[in-house]
Amino acid sequence: MTGKAASRVVSGASLLLAGSLLAACAGAQPKDPGWTAGTGTGAGSASPATAAPAPGTSTPAGSAAASPSGSASPTGPQPVPTAPSWKTFSDPGKTVSFDLPQDWIAQSVAPEDGALAGALKVEVKKPDGTFMAALRTGLPPSSADCPETARRPYTVISSVPMELPAAGGEGTIPPRMVYRVIQGYRFFGSYGITNVVGGTDGQACELRNVVRGPAGKGDYSFGDVVALKAFAPEEKVAPAQAFDTLGQAAQYVNESSDFANVQRMLMSLKVKN
Numbered sequence: 001m002t003g004k005a006a007s008r009v010v011s012g013a014s015l016l017l018a019g020s021l022l023a024a025c026a027g028a029q030p031k032d033p034g035w036t037a038g039t040g041t042g043a044g045s046a047s048p049a050t051a052a053p054a055p056g057t058s059t060p061a062g063s064a065a066a067s068p069s070g071s072a073s074p075t076g077p078q079p080v081p082t083a084p085s086w087k088t089f090s091d092p093g094k095t096v097s098f099d100l101p102q103d104w105i106a107q108s109v110a111p112e113d114g115a116l117a118g119a120l121k122v123e124v125k126k127p128d129g130t131f132m133a134a135l136r137t138g139l140p141p142s143s144a145d146c147p148e149t150a151r152r153p154y155t156v157i158s159s160v161p162m163e164l165p166a167a168g169g170e171g172t173i174p175p176r177m178v179y180r181v182i183q184g185y186r187f188f189g190s191y192g193i194t195n196v197v198g199g200t201d202g203q204a205c206e207l208r209n210v211v212r213g214p215a216g217k218g219d220y221s222f223g224d225v226v227a228l229k230a231f232a233p234e235e236k237v238a239p240a241q242a243f244d245t246l247g248q249a250a251q252y253v254n255e256s257s258d259f260a261n262v263q264r265m266l267m268s269l270k271v272k273n
Contacts, residue, residue, distance in 0.1 A: 088100075095137070134221075151199065162176055178191065178192065179191045
């Protein structure tokens with residue numbers, strides 16, 4: 001990741017309509033991620049970024065808009081700084097690497113059952129033990145049925161292209177780092193990398209944070225959850241997130257330093273082909 005300046009998609013009050021427009025892909029395609037620079041050892045620096053509403057959307061109540069030229073208005077969303085110091089994690093076989101804040105912890109753990117031979121799982125946590133993301137490789141391909149009665153509206157809050165080795169084909173798009181929300185009894189949000197189409201007509205049963213890997217390598221995932229769904233009231237939501245409104249989800253993406261750090265970390269991922 002070069003760490004240059006970037007912009008982010010901000011959803012508006014009509015985000016559900018925008019979701020249907022983006023159904024054929026993982027979302028709108030801003031040029032770069034939305035962070036400002038920390039001075040780090042692994043990720044370089046980036047200059048301030050502004051966010052603008054996606055075409056056809058308006059600004060949610062409680063959040064500020066960007067001007068038509070793309071520059072932030074005086075009350076618009078401001079760039080969020082990332083951690084001031086960064087380090088690089090790499091597995092012993094040098095098959096994957098990524099940057100993370102200096103005080104975060106990356107720990108290799110046993111992969112889940114069913115993972116391919118040589119699969120990796122790396123959990124990333126803050127110093128207080130808060131789980132932030134997991135990198136999983138060697139995932140077996142999956143394609144769950146999605147009956148029409150089980151589909152729920154979803155919205156792409158942020159979608160940023162990135163360079164990763166991936167298999168193409170039907171149902172795929174160029175890899176990107178996304179933040180998406182699916183609607184249930186609340187709005188459930190998740191971040192991750194993907195090259196898998198979310199769903200059709202702005203609806204899905206689940207949103208998979210998965211990249212289809214090259215032939216024989218299996219799929220891989222880097223994010224808070226592998227698949228986001230509309231949770232039932234009795235189900236545990238974490239490490240995914242729940243919001244009362246889409247505006248709250250957009251505010252998290254635009255204003256949270258945790259998201260800025262996670263976005264920079266996920267977009268620094270390098271996978272040996």
